[in-house]
Every structure is written in C-alpha cells, then in structure tokens.
Amino acid sequence: MKRDHGWFTDRAGTLWASGPGRSITCLVPAGSAAASGFPAFLETWLSGQFRPPPPVEGFRTLVVRVVPDQSTSAVRVVARIRQKVAAATGAQISLNGAVDPSEALEAVVRSLAAQKIYLVLVIDRFQSFARLADTATVTFLSQLRSLEHEFSVTTILISSQTCSAIRSRLPGGLAFVNSAYGDNHDVAVMPVLSAAEFAASAPHLEADRAAEMYALGAGPDSVFQALIDESHQGAEGLEDRGWARGRDALQDFAADLFGQIGGLEMEVFTAALAGALNAGQVAHLRSLPLAGFLFDLEGDPARPFRGRLAGRLAATLAQLPVPRPAVRMRLLVCTANPDFNLDLEREVRAIRKVFSTAAPSDGVEIDTLGAVTPDDFLVALRRFQPTIVHFCGHGSKDGVLMRGEGDAVHVVTGPALAQTLEGRGVDLVVLNACYSDDQATALASKVGTVIGTRSELDDEAAIRFSGVLYRVLLEGGTLAEAVRDGRDGLALYSLDDVYACHGNLERRYV
Structure with missing residues (x-):
C-alpha cells in the first residue's frame, strides 16, 4: 500500500521544534502500519533525521524497533532491546547484575550514554504490550517513563489505541492497568487513505474504476488492499468478495475504536445506519482520533459512513445482542x-x-x-x-x-x-x-x-x-x-x- 508518511514527519517536526526529543504515540489502525510500510519508514527516517534533545546534543542516534507481541514478558522485551543494541554497536552491554527489567533497561541506556549514543526506541504494535501478564511490566513502564522525562531515551509507540483507552478496557488483573505510562505522550494520528494513494496502489485500474472501488472501502488499509487484490479477479461480485476478506479487519477496528460494541456505541452505529445521527453522537465520533476511518466526519451527517463496507459492518453488528451492565x-x-x-x-x-x-x-x-x-x-x-x-x-x-x-x-x-x-x-x-x-x-x-x-x-x-x-x-x-x-x-x-x-x-x- 503506497502511502505518504508526511502526517508523521510534519507532526514530529512541529512537536520537536518546541520540545526536542519528546516521546510520541502514533495512532495507526491495526493492519495499516504493516500494509503501508510505516515501521520500516520510521526506522529509516529517524536514523537520518532525528536530533537528540539539548541535554545530550552531539550524541549519535541509535534507533531500535521491538514488537512486544513476539515476547511473553517485559524481561524478554528488554532482552530483545539489549540484543539489538549489541548488534548495532558491536559492544556487549553489561547489566551489572541487574535482574529486574527496569534495572536492565536503565543499564542499557546508561551504557549507550557512556558511548555518546542516544536511544530512540520504537515499540511497534504497542497495544499488545498491555497484555503482558508479568508483574515486572509496571516497573519497566515506570522506568521507561522516568527515562523519557530525563531525556535519556525517546520512545515512539505505534499503536491502534491510546494508552488511556487501552488501560480503561483491560481486565483489572493485568499489570498495565496499574501504570500511567504513555498518558503524557504527544500524539500523531495517521489519516485515512486518500483516493490518490489508493489509485497509486492499484495501477492496473483505470481512474474511474479506482474511484468506484475506493468508495466501497473503509477502515484500515488492509481492507482497501483486500479490494485491490480482489479486483484482479474481475468486477463481478467485488463488493461481496471484498466484504468477505475485509470483514474481520473491520470488526477488529471497530472494537479498537469503541472498546466494546454495545450500549452507546451500538446506538451510534444504529443511528448512522438510519442516517439519523444527532449532534451529540457526531461530536462523540469527532472526539475519537481514528473515527474518520469509518465515518465521513466532514460530509453529510445523514450519510456518515465512509464506504459501503462500513455500512455493512454496522448492519451486521446491529443484529448482535451485546449485554452491557448498568453503570453505577x-x-x-x-x-x-x-x-x-x-x-x-x-x-x-x-x-x-x-x-x-x-x-x-x-x-x-x-x-x-x-x-x-x-x-x-x-x-x-x-x-x-x-x-x-x-x-x-x-x-x-x-x-x-x-x-x-x-x-x-x-x-x-x-x-x-x-x-x-x-x-x-x-x-x-x-x-x-x-x-x-x-x-x-x-x-x-x-x-x-x-x-x-x-x-x-x-x-x-x-x-x-x-x-x-x-x-x-x-x-x-x-x-x-x-x-x-x-x-x-x-x-x-x-x-x-x-x-x-x-x-x-x-x-x-x-
């Protein structure tokens, strides 16, 4: 999927002009980061363009990307960071006997600082980090937050939800619930795939046909990619085939967007399906950073869905009985x-x-x-x-x-x-x-x-x-x-x- 990543570079440039090195959460629908090559772009761009904050001006930048859903604990996440740092610098990082991942992370950062190297840590699919069950997760996140505040490390999260939204939706037994990590991050929000970007990703289609197909899609980039892939099989039944391939991604995205599809959220979907959103519901949608992937928030409130597949999603979800306890x-x-x-x-x-x-x-x-x-x-x-x-x-x-x-x-x-x-x-x-x-x-x-x-x-x-x-x-x-x-x-x-x-x-x- 061919995308312009100026949404990040423009936002980062603005933020870092006033506060160099501040950590950023990049809100990206699940399925869009990989499809658009954003993580790979981010590593390359940061390696060449990032400048360390004033307290460590003159340090060399080292960008390390980790994916927490490939690990089972904070200990393994830090071990992966240490392994990548050692591979990039050629130096063995001594932990000085540290066992706790928070202490191990600090040892890595201090060791790099001694070599005048500043760590930029990219955590891809960060939302999966929140489900690490080990109790050391809280101390690790607390240490990471402290290192960020000290300008000892800059963290770039790639996540489908804000940290506060993740926290509010987790069961109480998970360690992330007891952490306030990420709530003070600045945010950069991926915009909806444009019609021009869609057409550039489907050069085999004529302009008019590409525009018709773009009007079908909604949600993460993987849904649009499914339509492009299916278009190679011809136009007949394309909407049904695109729906069959993209439905799960749309449902997962809706769950990320709203937390649970029930109660007030279901009312929004039902009202949108009927073309009867009220001002409060429109305002609620506009408060959700990624809502524009499903809803046309700048268009006619009576026809709010961005594409026909989003309308099919709402029609499907509206038939599901979702119990929601009364909130006291x-x-x-x-x-x-x-x-x-x-x-x-x-x-x-x-x-x-x-x-x-x-x-x-x-x-x-x-x-x-x-x-x-x-x-x-x-x-x-x-x-x-x-x-x-x-x-x-x-x-x-x-x-x-x-x-x-x-x-x-x-x-x-x-x-x-x-x-x-x-x-x-x-x-x-x-x-x-x-x-x-x-x-x-x-x-x-x-x-x-x-x-x-x-x-x-x-x-x-x-x-x-x-x-x-x-x-x-x-x-x-x-x-x-x-x-x-x-x-x-x-x-x-x-x-x-x-x-x-x-x-x-x-x-x-x-």
Whole structure:
C-alpha cells in the first residue's frame, strides 16, 4: 500500500521544534502500519533525521524497533532491546547484575550514554504490550517513563489505541492497568487513505474504476488492499468478495475504536445506519482520533459512513445482542503535573488498584486522562460521561492547574469548572490539589458533592486518602463513611488532614 508518511514527519517536526526529543504515540489502525510500510519508514527516517534533545546534543542516534507481541514478558522485551543494541554497536552491554527489567533497561541506556549514543526506541504494535501478564511490566513502564522525562531515551509507540483507552478496557488483573505510562505522550494520528494513494496502489485500474472501488472501502488499509487484490479477479461480485476478506479487519477496528460494541456505541452505529445521527453522537465520533476511518466526519451527517463496507459492518453488528451492565460508578481521573514535581503516577495506580477488585458485573468503570488540557477535559466529559471526576495535580487559591498550549500552565477557576460540569451527570468532584476549597465551594451549588483541600496537600496524604475513599465507596459505604475512613487513615499515619467536604455525604454508589 503506497502511502505518504508526511502526517508523521510534519507532526514530529512541529512537536520537536518546541520540545526536542519528546516521546510520541502514533495512532495507526491495526493492519495499516504493516500494509503501508510505516515501521520500516520510521526506522529509516529517524536514523537520518532525528536530533537528540539539548541535554545530550552531539550524541549519535541509535534507533531500535521491538514488537512486544513476539515476547511473553517485559524481561524478554528488554532482552530483545539489549540484543539489538549489541548488534548495532558491536559492544556487549553489561547489566551489572541487574535482574529486574527496569534495572536492565536503565543499564542499557546508561551504557549507550557512556558511548555518546542516544536511544530512540520504537515499540511497534504497542497495544499488545498491555497484555503482558508479568508483574515486572509496571516497573519497566515506570522506568521507561522516568527515562523519557530525563531525556535519556525517546520512545515512539505505534499503536491502534491510546494508552488511556487501552488501560480503561483491560481486565483489572493485568499489570498495565496499574501504570500511567504513555498518558503524557504527544500524539500523531495517521489519516485515512486518500483516493490518490489508493489509485497509486492499484495501477492496473483505470481512474474511474479506482474511484468506484475506493468508495466501497473503509477502515484500515488492509481492507482497501483486500479490494485491490480482489479486483484482479474481475468486477463481478467485488463488493461481496471484498466484504468477505475485509470483514474481520473491520470488526477488529471497530472494537479498537469503541472498546466494546454495545450500549452507546451500538446506538451510534444504529443511528448512522438510519442516517439519523444527532449532534451529540457526531461530536462523540469527532472526539475519537481514528473515527474518520469509518465515518465521513466532514460530509453529510445523514450519510456518515465512509464506504459501503462500513455500512455493512454496522448492519451486521446491529443484529448482535451485546449485554452491557448498568453503570453505577464511572470515574474519570484527570492529572496535570507541568513541572513533574508530584508523584501523580502513584496516586493513579492506587486508585486503579482499588478499582481492579471490582467485577465487570458491578457496573464500575474508570478512565484516566494525563497531562490534561481544558480541551481534553471537555472531550472526555462528553466521551466518557463520568459520574465522578477526580482531579489530581497542582492547585492554588485562583484555581486548579491544567496544561495549556505547549508546556504552559493554564489556571481553571472554580466558576469555570462549575459552568462546565453543571448538567453533565457528575455528582461527585474530588479536587485532590492544594488550596482547592475555594473552587470546591464554587462547585457545590452545581454538583451533588465536592471534596477539596483547605491548604497545602502532601503527596503521601493525597495518595492514601484517594485509595481509602474509593475502597469504601466500592464496598457500598456512604460518602460520609468513605471520607471518615480517609481522614482516619491520614491520622494513623500522622499525616495532616486538610480535606473539606460540601454537599450530600449520604450518597452510595454500589
């Protein structure tokens, strides 16, 4: 499949102009990266064009690509990295007795630095990494995140889903659920295959015929490739043959896009099939980075599918009964840490660990949003429709701090939060940040219950209070009971209690 990869080079150039060496997640539908040769292009382009960040300016770049679904553990992933580094440099990398993969990874990076070599790590099909079952995965990802922040390594992920989306869809028992890795990455999104690129991949077709076939396709590049392959057998029955070959790829892509095809997602498919998408459903689709592969988001809302095969997919899925439990607690955790001086990853892990004990039938869901900007927050409110919003990060008497343009800090005031959250179904807001009680007071009249802080908040206190709060709520306790246990937990560890509560504390969630 002949593709122009300018979508990546243009995005990387823009990002690295202001923040050289920042790690990037490339969102690419499963089946499109290999079909378009993107991983091979990426290795070649990075080897020639990447420039290390200022702290290591003058270092030579070494690009190493690994595919985690070819390994069974983080240990094997690091062993593969070490093997490739040794082959490229001709040097044996000593691990100095390191056994844990996080320590082994650091040993590899430090050894390269001693040779003035900067590692650019490309992790292809990253979504498969999330299903590694070994417990060392969490420490490996935490180490990788730290090395990225230190500008000791740059990581480029090729993934069909964002890290936060992967995390929200995994069973609680998998290690990746307890990691906040990748939530602060910048994102580059592969665009839909263009008509010109499709025609260039099918030189045996006349222009008019290529345009007709392109109108059939939708989804990842492998679906378009299936149509091109089938076109060699003639025009008769081409749509049916293309559907037979591309159906599985389309269904897998839809599952990646929506997480599970049921509930609100099925409503979107059904409405699209009927040509009756409402404004909220269109907005929901536009919030999904890869939705354009199935839906024509710039065209007529009454005819939203990009190609006829996508319409056949919706018609097929609409006939499948997909049970979906009633959701009683849907938590959205938002983090912002512009100067990296808070241990927010520990707080997120503590909350996820508590939620991992809930069974799917409990109707409990959690999603996380890292390095949150006001725009991210708006999109997440509509997309995730939380009943609880938990903010952890910095606060001041003027407001809570989110990320602005670039690396700037943006202050969101209490009245602005109140206006934003009013009428959206949120009935509990936890502002786990310093001096947030003024904002909590402003929110109290718009949201059922708000928890804020009266003064400075210690990292350890924030982590312990959050874990206890949600544990009690998941056990069926009231908010009053959860807050009391949270405060008692602080007292038992000799930590200052700075929390203030407003609103209905008799609410139960489970």
